[in-house]
Amino acid sequence: MSALPVVSAPVPLVLASTASPPAAWSALEVAEVRGKSRLIACKNIQPLKLLQPASHGPAVHVVLSSYGGGMVAGDAIRLRAKVQAGARLILSTQASTKIFRSIDGAVAEQHTAGELGENALAVVFPDPVVLQAESRYRQAQEWHLQPSSLLLLVDWFHSGRMDQGERFAFHALHSELRVRVAGRLVALDRFAFNPAENIATSPANFAGYQTFFSVFLVGSPEDARFRLLGEILAQQKMPGSTGPHFSISSQPYAVSVARARENVWVLRAAAHSRMDLQPLCDALLAGLADEQLLGYNPLARKY
Known part of the structure; x- marks a missing residue:
């Protein structure tokens, strides 16, 4: 074997970086100004x-929209939301977020940090x-609260374009939610589903069921707002069985409600259609219209 050549002086080696540039984040910030919440930063x-549609109450209303009404494969939405002390924010969407078919295995991603x-x-x-x-979608949400903060978060997805008979024809779904209070993790919710590897209709x-609706409520047990919303969630429980002939399939939707921790409520519902869940949405929005909370129903004209 021949000897390796000897290099008498170090030769600088420069490698082209293959790392992707850091992704840019959209951002919004809300503060209380003269007794009313205001959007003070938006990117x-x-x-x-x-x-930002006009608000008829003390809260700021911000609507998330996208070009084309959805996300194509490879899209990456990243949003940072900051709500300063005493301020109020309602985040909604312009319409359903459509996740279009994936090309070459690319994933549409959405990340929210609050x-x-x-x-x-x-x-x-x-x-x-x-x-x-044939779509692939991944979402991650992480919220950091103070002990007196209050968060109500809805996570909702359809199995496909139900009006066209499309059911669980997507490739992959992954969702993760983390909520921390004063740095302590109080809620962790992970869900992943691949229809090719699982029987969706099992x-x-x-x-x-075709539409799936989750609500997470995190706040202080001493907060009147938390108690009000917790009572509304508890009232959404399904009626108990009154006999051997009770059938869950006879109900417009199936729902479970649990107080997971002293400061955390979780509601989950499954229905055959979007309209089946309307009474549940109406009950939540009516509670949020209380003066202690949003002060009005920002989605009244929409629904």
């Missing part, structure tokens, strides 16, 4: 567009995510 990064100050309120009430045929999975 849009495509494909996300932030809209921060709430003392006594701040954030309500996240989007329309459902619609997972179209009773162990989704059975005959």
Whole structure:
């Protein structure tokens, strides 16, 4: 074997970086100004567009919109939301978020990072995510609260374009939610589903249901706002069985409600259609219209 050549002086080696540049984040910030919440900072990064319709109450209303009404494969939406002490924010969407078919295995991603100050309120009430045929979608949400903050967050998805008979024809769904209070993790919710590897219509999975609705309420047990919303969630429990002939399939939707921790409520519902869940949405929005919370129903004209 021949000897390796000897290099008498070090030769600088420069490698082209293959790392992707850090992704840009959209951002919004809400503060209380003269007794009313105001949007004091707003930055849009495509494909996300932030809209601010007029608010009829003390809360700021910000609507998440996108070009084309959805996300194509490879899209990455990243949003930072900050609600300063005492301020109130309602986040909604312009319409259902359509996840279009994936090309070459690319994934549409959406990441939200939120921060709430003392006594701040954030309500996240989007329309459902619609997972179209051959789509791949991943979402991650992380919220940091102070002990007196209040967060109500809705997470909602459809199995496909139900009006076209499309059901669980997507490739992959992954969702993760983390909520921390004063740095402590109090809620962790992870969900992943791949229809090619699982039987969607199995009773162990989704059975005959097509739309899935979750609500997470995090706040202080001493907060009157938390108690009010907790009572509304508790009232949504399904009626108990009154005999051997009770059938869950006879109900417009199936719902479970649990107080997971002293400061956390969780509601989950499954239905055959979007309209089946309207009474549940109406009950939540009526509660949020209380003067202690949003002061009005920002989605009244929409629904």
